[in-house]
Amino acid sequence: MSLNKIKLLELFGGIGAPRKALENIGYDIKSIDYVEIIPYAVQAYNQIFDNNYKPQNVLDWNLNVDVLVHGSPCQDFSKAGKNDISTGRSILYERTLEIIEKQLSPKPKVVIWENVPGLLSKKHFQHFQHYLDEMEKIGYNTFYEIINALDFGLPQNRKRVYVISIRKDFDVYFNFGLLERKPLKPLINYLEKNPEKIVGYDVTQPSMLKSIENGKTRIAITYVNTITTKQMRWNSSVIFKDYSNFYIYPRASDGELINGSHNRVWKTDKYIGCIPASKIPQIGELKNNKLLFRYLTERECFRLMGFDDKDFDKILLKKIPSSALYKMIGNSIAVPVLEAIFKELRNIKVI
Numbered sequence: 001m002s003l004n005k006i007k008l009l010e011l012f013g014g015i016g017a018p019r020k021a022l023e024n025i026g027y028d029i030k031s032i033d034y035v036e037i038i039p040y041a042v043q044a045y046n047q048i049f050d051n052n053y054k055p056q057n058v059l060d061w062n063l064n065v066d067v068l069v070h071g072s073p074c075q076d077f078s079k080a081g082k083n084d085i086s087t088g089r090s091i092l093y094e095r096t097l098e099i100i101e102k103q104l105s106p107k108p109k110v111v112i113w114e115n116v117p118g119l120l121s122k123k124h125f126q127h128f129q130h131y132l133d134e135m136e137k138i139g140y141n142t143f144y145e146i147i148n149a150l151d152f153g154l155p156q157n158r159k160r161v162y163v164i165s166i167r168k169d170f171d172v173y174f175n176f177g178l179l180e181r182k183p184l185k186p187l188i189n190y191l192e193k194n195p196e197k198i199v200g201y202d203v204t205q206p207s208m209l210k211s212i213e214n215g216k217t218r219i220a221i222t223y224v225n226t227i228t229t230k231q232m233r234w235n236s237s238v239i240f241k242d243y244s245n246f247y248i249y250p251r252a253s254d255g256e257l258i259n260g261s262h263n264r265v266w267k268t269d270k271y272i273g274c275i276p277a278s279k280i281p282q283i284g285e286l287k288n289n290k291l292l293f294r295y296l297t298e299r300e301c302f303r304l305m306g307f308d309d310k311d312f313d314k315i316l317l318k319k320i321p322s323s324a325l326y327k328m329i330g331n332s333i334a335v336p337v338l339e340a341i342f343k344e345l346r347n348i349k350v351i
Contacts, residue, residue, distance in 0.1 A: 306335025
């Protein structure tokens, strides 16, 4: 399908999920600018899209654009963060409002903001309402909803609020209910094919093993918890080192299996393994009578956000540290969700 070239601006652009989504659904992208202050993320973006952007701060930016996507830092709105808006990171959306109002002519047809659901909490809703009020004054009708990546094919429980602001002269309504949902794909499709060759990702910390035993750390079978900037912590998911086998992990209190429990695990084809009379797991890869778990690899995390292996392979050429890879993908946006949003914007003839 022949489509017009979209002039795209990405503020707090990360590794380019909006551009990736638009390209995936057939658009020819003219990148007006890409703004990201984290050097490793800029390197990754340049590798994926063959650009040569330099790290730059949104505070110093001044250009024109058609479609604007921004994802200002979420740490202060997140349940896991400090919830202290005075730090100045998350409040950077104010700079985006200033850019739209004073530095873009004509104003973008559509502005998209993605952030954590905590933005809508009682504690932070005043900031969100301020954003809505300002966008209305600038000339936009705004629609928002919390969306889960699970509903768009990705086996990742990732809830985010998506805010779609459409210039008033279009006089259209954005209906989140019309977004094209997709069936959940099997988690195994996103995992490494040869788990026996994966070295350095085993869960060995006593605190993590205890957290798994107590059901605080989720053992991922059909989907993982939200991909975070640091995968090796208790509120992230772990998987069995040999994901393809039968596994049973009885409840610690009485050894019984409970439907929906973190420690009741099914085989990938939905058959369940047997429970020995001793109530001790005896199936699967064991060491010292204990089941082995591992963390998700960086490549698996990129897949679970909707990026291709070819994208990840390009990034690897820059020899970016593991910690930076986890950080940049944890801060990114689920590509299939953006694809669905852009498709609906196309359907209502905004882009």
